[in-house]
Amino acid sequence: MSGKRNVHYRKIGIYFILFFMAIAIVFPIYWMLLTTFQPTSQATAYPPSLFFKSFSLDKVIEVLLDTSVIKWIFNSFIVALGVVVVNLLISVPAAYSIARYKIKCNTILLFVVLVTQMIPPAIMVVPLFEIFASVGLNNNLLSLILADSILTLPIGTWILIGFFENIPTEIEEAAIMDGASKMMLFYRISLPLTYPAMVTVAILTFFDAWNEYMYAYTFISDQSKWVGTVGVASFMGQFLTDWQAVMASSLIFSILPMLIYIFLRKYIVRGVSEGFAK
Amino acid sequence: MANVSLKGFSKKFKNTVAVDNLNIEIEDKDFAVLVGPSGCGKTTTLRAIAGLEQASAGEIYIGDTLVNDVLPKDRDIAMVFQSYALYPHMTVYDNMAFGLKLKKLPKQEIDNRVQEAAKILDIEPLLQRKPKQLSGGQRQRVAVGRAIVRKPKVFLFDEPLSNLDAKLRVSMRAEISKLHQRLGATIVYVTHDQIEAMTMATKIFVMNHGKLQQSGHPLELYRNPSNKFVAGFIGSPAMNFMDGILKKENGRILFQIGDSKLEVTDSFQDSLQQYLDKDVIFGVRPEDFHIRPLHDEETSFASIKVQVEVIEPLGEESYVHFVLGSEAMIARMRSTEFMKVGDEISLYIDMAKTHFFDKKSSLTIM
Ligand SMILES: Nc1ncnc2c1ncn2[C@@H]1O[C@H](COP(=O)(O)OP(=O)(O)O)[C@@H](O)[C@H]1O
């Protein structure tokens, strides 16, 4: 009897915690919607109201038309896509060879990869800036693509190693018996079996690049080349912050990630559970 | 000609010797079965024949060609893996066609071969499915099909039935035997199951601890095992073993176990002379215990008195468990209606069919 009751209490406890976590996560989004879609007078009124009193699209339209937010988001998209491409081009072959060819320096290699993850990205801002400046890449989106790739490569490689190791070697051996060359084992057997994992890595790196702020703020000065994060933050001035513009541009900036989350959720969950829980 | 022979084949992994100086001769069109307990080196041997494993020492011949340095794809062999190792992202059709496409055979030829194999294996309706939409038995057929379409000289099977349920295993045994006759190819088949070996093989190779124990026709191994391991491994229920001493009384050699004295049959008397007063192991197969002595002048019967501990009825026959000396024994009996658990009964051992093993070397004396 008491056992059953304990389980009951535990369940209530868990739902309680989940409820508050949900509130904590959902409330800022709600606040973003609330601020964006009210007339400016109401949105900036003090004390603020927790509920919609009237609805207005004015600020959204203003932000869309009078600022370069669309351009910034497009830049974000270019950078994130570039990072995904660079990342996959490097991490897939790297992970495959680490998983398949067990050579002695693998452990050292993996350790080094892990160590790079422990270096705070901020430390690399100045060196990277100097490097990009010396090759004429400052104020160029390509510098962001390269810098963000450095940040995301270890994670991508790490996840993919797990996936490649999960492919039974016997499948490749069967292909060897069928006459496949080493290259074919990679292209015709292992690579197609890893497509789902590659989607996962693509999504995760896309988000990383999409959300990156520090490098974007430092390396790009030309306003037309800003990415979304920098653009949104630009509404927060030193003396004056247009909170409603911050919220409206944030909302526009969040649409794409939300769509990705909604439609590709299963890949994200799988990547996190299979790639890390090894 | 596709005979397969291994000459002094050994394989070491770091510090384990997986296979030790193996000599095997498999004739063309043989159904050769490598059998032995788990870890005895069967898979390693098969993989070496396939070319997936380099020999540490020794030579491997397929036909008359030394293949130690020949690539797997050029050995004209096909392998069915224990896990089947189907390509998960390809349809059944493509699984079978993959190797043929790599060989750049004409499309029509590929299609003919795949359809023919599908027909033989009864998997025609499954050709467009992916492996994960198949049952274990169906996957197994596809794996066999992938081997058949290549029309190899030698087929290698690694425990292909071990993942199937008991009933399917029995029917697949017969099917693979039929396939062997139909294809007329040499088959090297690995299993830990001696029943599979006995029922399918034209020649059995018994292995243990990486060494070949004995090879020969199934019944030859059954009747004349060359050592205690083979005697105990081949046959089910296994041969009963008892430790004891050979004594001489009134000029006749007797095997003494506990209080019982069993007179050794005439034809054994001479050979056992040199083992007098020495420890030997006596072996009796379960079917060589009888309720009454058979009327046959050639054979002699020794009687023992035992207490029935368990009776396992199987229908046609029953297994009777009892203890002799300190060893648990099993007898296979036709009729057990007259006995019940706890009864004291007399059993007659057909001494002409018994075996004696040297206790030190485990080798067969008689
Ligand atoms: N790749 C390997 N690395 C190290 N040891 C191995 C390897 N493959 C097999 N072995 C060892 O070799 C022995 C024989 O293995 P195997 O041929 O797979 O046995 P079987 O197929 O008869 O069960 C075992 O002791 C096994 O642990």
Ligand SMILES: [Mg+2]
């Ligand atoms: Mg094995």
